[in-house]
Amino acid sequence: MQEQSGNPALSKKVLQRVMSVDSVEHATVPGTIARTIFLLILLTVAGAFSWRAVNVGSTSIAPLLIISIVSALGLGLIASFFPKSTPITAPLYAIAEGVLLGTVSKMYSEQYNNIIIQAVALTGVIFFSALFLYSTRIIKITQKFQSIVLIATGGIFLYYLLTIILSLFHFQMPLIYNTGPFAIIFSLVVIFVAALNLFLDFNLVETAANNKAPKVFEWYGAFALMVTIVWLYLEILRLLSKIRN
Secondary structure: OOOOOOHHHHHHHHHHHHHHOOOEEOOEEEEHHHHHHHHHHHHHHHHHHHHOOOOOOOHHHHHHHHHHHHHHHHHHHHHHHHHHHHHHHHHHHHHHHHHHHHHHHHHHHHHOOOOOHEEEEEHHHHHHHHHHHHHHOOOOHHHHHHHHHHHHHHHHHHHHHHHHHHHOOOOOOOOOOOOHHHHHHHHHHHHHHHHHHHHHHHHHHHHHHHHHEOHHHHHHHHHHHHHHHHHHHHHHHHHHHHHOO
């Protein structure tokens, strides 16, 4: 499988580990879709639970955020290094991400009325639009397309990494947290790149099925799609908050 994605869960090394799993049965596109839907349901239920349980402004919200972030990162790493574990780690990851997104969404909702409905709707519109454009082959995945998306995604993640490092020294990078015109344009670009990554994810899922990937790829592919969807939702939430400000 020579195809690539900007999604770190679908890097070449990770895909090699997934493809090396011994399996009598092979992954299918419908199987991956079914597991993606299942994970999204788990995420939604966990998100709704944390939304109702959390009290914005209380001292318990910080530990909840830390635990959910660490859990999601840990489960994501386990899934990447041990693909056989994804029938267990992928649902647990969806629950951890649901708790995180539910908490974060509640914090945004306290400041901006109806912002969550708008963010969820836009995420859904972008996802299904990308799926339609890919399935109808209106958008074709070429080597040049892959290269552009990979470079753009890499640049964004490097900028975010630099922002995190500099924040430790109390230096705030522009564009991410600012609310001016350039900050809004930056968020639009990031959302566009995240949407383009959906095309690469779809292509990898289809290619894996065509190459008779092991059955466990259905769980792993669903997990990888979740990573992109969560990223897309958070970026849309950030954009909407900038526009409101």
